[in-house]
Amino acid sequence: MIGFLVRRLAGLVVTLLVTSFVIFGALYIAPGGPLAYLLGGRSVTPKVAASIKHQYHLDDPFLVRYWSWLSGVLHGDMGRSLIFRQDVWGLLAPRIPTTALLIAYASVLIIVGGVAAGVAGGLGGRVVDGVTTFVSTVSIAVPSFVAAILLIAVFAIQLEWFPVFGSGTGFLDRVWHLTLPAVALAVIGFGFVARITRSAIREERAREHVDTARGRGLPERYVVRRHVFRNALIPITTVSGLTVASLIAGTVVVESAFGLGGIGSFLVQAVTTKDFAIVQDISLILVVGFVLVNTLVDVLYTLIDPRISLTRRPA
Amino acid sequence: MSTAAAVAAPHQRIFARVGRLSRFGPVTTAMVVVLALIVLVAIFAPWLAPRDPLAVNLADTLAPPSARHWLGADNSGRDLLSRLIWGSRTALIGPLLVVAIAGTAGTLIAIVSAWLGGAVDAVVSRILDIIFAFPGILLALVATAVLGAGLQAAIIALCIGYIPYIARIVRSAAIRERDAVYVQACRVQGLTGAAICLRHLLPNVAPIVIAQMTVSFGYALVDLASISYLGLGVQAPTPDWGAMVSAGQQGLLRGNPTESVCAGLLIVLTVVAFTVVGDRLSDRYEMGAAR
Numbered sequence: 159m160i161g162f163l164v165r166r167l168a169g170l171v172v173t174l175l176v177t178s179f180v181i182f183g184a185l186y187i188a189p190g191g192p193l194a195y196l197l198g199g200r201s202v203t204p205k206v207a208a209s210i211k212h213q214y215h216l217d218d219p220f221l222v223r224y225w226s227w228l229s230g231v232l233h234g235d236m237g238r239s240l241i242f243r244q245d246v247w248g249l250l251a252p253r254i255p256t257t258a259l260l261i262a263y264a265s266v267l268i269i270v271g272g273v274a275a276g277v278a279g280g281l282g283g284r285v286v287d288g289v290t291t292f293v294s295t296v297s298i299a300v301p302s303f304v305a306a307i308l309l310i311a312v313f314a315i316q317l318e319w320f321p322v323f324g325s326g327t328g329f330l331d332r333v334w335h336l337t338l339p340a341v342a343l344a345v346i347g348f349g350f351v352a353r354i355t356r357s358a359i360r361e362e363r364a365r366e367h368v369d370t371a372r373g374r375g376l377p378e379r380y381v382v383r384r385h386v387f388r389n390a391l392i393p394i395t396t397v398s399g400l401t402v403a404s405l406i407a408g409t410v411v412v413e414s415a416f417g418l419g420g421i422g423s424f425l426v427q428a429v430t431t432k433d434f435a436i437v438q439d440i441s442l443i444l445v446v447g448f449v450l451v452n453t454l455v456d457v458l459y460t461l462i463d464p465r466i467s468l469t470r471r472p473a
Numbered sequence: 474m475s476t477a478a479a480v481a482a483p484h485q486r487i488f489a490r491v492g493r494l495s496r497f498g499p500v501t502t503a504m505v506v507v508l509a510l511i512v513l514v515a516i517f518a519p520w521l522a523p524r525d526p527l528a529v530n531l532a533d534t535l536a537p538p539s540a541r542h543w544l545g546a547d548n549s550g551r552d553l554l555s556r557l558i559w560g561s562r563t564a565l566i567g568p569l570l571v572v573a574i575a576g577t578a579g580t581l582i583a584i585v586s587a588w589l590g591g592a593v594d595a596v597v598s599r600i601l602d603i604i605f606a607f608p609g610i611l612l613a614l615v616a617t618a619v620l621g622a623g624l625q626a627a628i629i630a631l632c633i634g635y636i637p638y639i640a641r642i643v644r645s646a647a648i649r650e651r652d653a654v655y656v657q658a659c660r661v662q663g664l665t666g667a668a669i670c671l672r673h674l675l676p677n678v679a680p681i682v683i684a685q686m687t688v689s690f691g692y693a694l695v696d697l698a699s700i701s702y703l704g705l706g707v708q709a710p711t712p713d714w715g716a717m718v719s720a721g722q723q724g725l726l727r728g729n730p731t732e733s734v735c736a737g738l739l740i741v742l743t744v745v746a747f748t749v750v751g752d753r754l755s756d757r758y759e760m761g762a763a764r
Contacts, residue, residue: 169602176603181615188619299744301695303702304737307718311730322726407608411699426703429618437618441611449606 163457170453174446178231181441182224185434214240231442237435239428246439250421257409257420259332263340265402268347272401273394275348276355280363280390281382290356297349302408305342306415313338323417336418343412347401354397358390365389392463399455406447501753504746511743515561522555526712535729545731548723549710553732556712557739563701563713564743567628568693574632576686579639584670584678586640587647598644601637609634609696617705624707627700631693638692639685646678680758687751691744698740714740 202210211217215226230237236246279290314322326335362368363386371381409422417423421440428436514521523543533550536542544553586597609631616630617623650656651674659669698715700706707713709720714736721732 172599173603173606177606180603180607184615184619295749296741296745299691299695299741299748301699301702301737301740301744303699303715303718304740307722307725307730307733307737310722311725311734315725315728315730404608407611410610410614411703414703425614426705429614429705430622432618434618437615441615444608444611445606448608452606 162460166453166457170449173449177445177449178228178442179224181438181445182227183220185438186220186223188434227438231439236439239433239435241431241433246435249436250424250439250443253419253421253424256332256336256418257413257422260336260339260343260409260412260418260420261402261405263333263336264343264347264405264408267340267344268351268401268405269398271344272348272351272398273355275352276394277359277387279352279356280359287356290352294349294352294356297345298353299349300345302342302345302412303415305345306339306412309338309342310416339412339416339418342415343405343408346408347405350401351394351398355390355394358393359386362386362389392459395462396455396459399451399458403448403451403455406444406451410444501749504749507742507746508750511561511746512565514558515565518559518562522552522558524552524555526551526555526559527710528552535724535727537729538731544735545729547717547732548720551710553735556717557714557735560712560714560717560736561739563624563707563711564694564698564715564740567624567697568690570628571631571635571693571697572686572690575635575689576639576682578632579636580643580675580678580682582636583640583643584647584674587644587651588666588670588674597640601640604633605637607634609692610699613696613700614703614705617700622705622708624697624701627697627706631696635689635693638689639682642685643678643682646681647674650674650677681755684751684755684758687747687754689751691747691751694740694744694747 208217215223218226227237234247236250238244239246239249242249275290275294279287279294282290310322313319320338321335324335326332368381368385371385372378409420410425411422412418413420413423414426421443425437425440425444428434428440528551530546530550533542533546534548536546536550538545542552542554544557547553547556582597582601586594612634613627613630616626620626620629655673656669659673664672697706698713698718701713701715702719704716704719707716709716717736718733718740721730721734721736724730725733
């Protein structure tokens with residue numbers, strides 16, 4: 159048990175180290191990097207260029223710069239944005255709550271809505287099942303930005319129930335502003351969770367132990383709760399977790415579509431303006447979030463399902 | 474008598490084929506037809522588009538549907554229908570490249586890794602896990618930061634990003650096949666590993682590769698369209714569905730949602746078609762494996 163957790167933790171650290179190296183390395187080799195921005199198109203003598211490089215530590219060897227960036231990040235110093243001439247952390251800190259709230263809101267919608275729809279499809283008759291299957295199949299194919307413009311067209315412009323843009327102030331106002339974005343972000347995940355829930359429930363209902371329980375004369379509600387749903391929970395938990403992890407990258411698109419001031423839309427802005435310090439830091443935050451949630455799901459899944467042995471790596 | 478039978482035979486074969494297609498059920502059949510139509514539209518775009526998709530005419534800015542512009546015109550007075558038709562090309566070419574390259578590389582890596590096993594397999598799985606740590610869209614964003622905006626950067630990024638999705642599934646299928654009796658029979662006959670993999674193992678995992686590539690095509694389409702929507706993929710004035718959803722937002726706010734909505738719905742329809750057909754193919758493979 160402890161050995162299993164230690165192994166997982168070691169794997170996690172290695173993955174994070176390599177990913178941070180990849181992120182830093184990719185932007186390090188990018189043409190037209192920070193120096194080009196600092197010069198702003200002016201042509202300078204090689205001597206001046208060298209002194210500017212020296213001032214911003216751009217002339218240090220690659221590994222030295224990688225290490226100073228990584229150790230800085232670990233100490234809470236995320237470097238400086240060359241464009242804003244500010245510390246990156248000072249720029250990110252006010253934007254993180256919007257992104258976090260958006261992800262949390264969408265996760266709740268996905269898990270509650272997806273499981274409810276999946277259970278309805280799994281237990282319902284032909285018509286209910288058909289409708290659920292149709293809705294979940296289509297919703298998997300709706301990119302979040304398409305969902306965003308459809309929601310804006312209907313609920314913000316036609317019906318005027320929700321605001322079109324902005325993230326609001328105060329908690330309730332924020333939730334209200336984030337409702338359409340959260341729905342747009344949740345659409346794909348909802349479809350996945352509904353589908354997996356439906357097929358897990360169908361599969362469990364057809365199992366022999368469920369027939370046995372019915373044969374013992376247990377009431378149907380009890381059979382569904384204790385024998386069908388509890389077993390179906392294992393795939394449902396896994397898929398819900400993986401879906402929530404995928405939302406982390408999805409915020410990039412949704413925040414841009416609704417003009418929300420989170421770190422996702424800020425990343426797009428930084429990519430456009432080639433503000434590499436910000437691109438590196440936000441990419442790192444998103445990847446760390448994604449990997450952490452994935453690992454957590456992996457560990458949880460192994461702990462929930464007593465049939466999986468902890469001493470062997472699942473194939 | 475014999476000539477009549479020879480003439481009738483091809484017809485019977487065609488009927489048998491249509492019959493087999495209809496056994497997929499009405500939904501899958503409809504989606505296969507949708508896919509075929511979209512591909513045909515993309516191929517014959519220059520002949521199908523009523524107008525030049527790039528011709529700007531400011532007098533027609535945001536014009537409503539008319540005999541001149543069947544679906545109306547966009548912000549710059551360009552014909553929407555023609556832009557949607559031409560947009561099917563960029564919509565399909567990007568994912569096609571991603572799926573072809575990631576599919577080939579992923580399959581190769583998976584089979585070699587499954588066949589050799591041991592340390593090679595462990596290292597490959599570890600590398601796949603690390604690529605897996607980058608969500609596709611994030612990888613594409615970082616690539617556009619490095620290589621500059623454009624579809625090229627995003628496609629390169631997704632080619633790498635999609636390898637693990639294909640390799641993981643193919644690897645487990647290849648491991649199952651590796652231990653099968655027919656492979657042992659081949660070994661006894663003295664065939665080399667490369668020959669067994671290429672001539673026997675590959676054809677047996679091919680159905681799952683194709684199914685997985687079909688599903689991935691839909692996801693790659695969504696990722697690439699998202700990048701174009703963010704303004705970092707296909708650049709103006711080239712017509713592209715993702716970029717059109719974004720461009721149409723101006724009209725949307727002024728009460729003319731045609732451009733955004735039409736482009737968005739076309740993306741959804743195409744992705745639904747790929748997912749349904751891909752799922753159907755992988756169901757068939759699983760049934761075949763269970764038998």
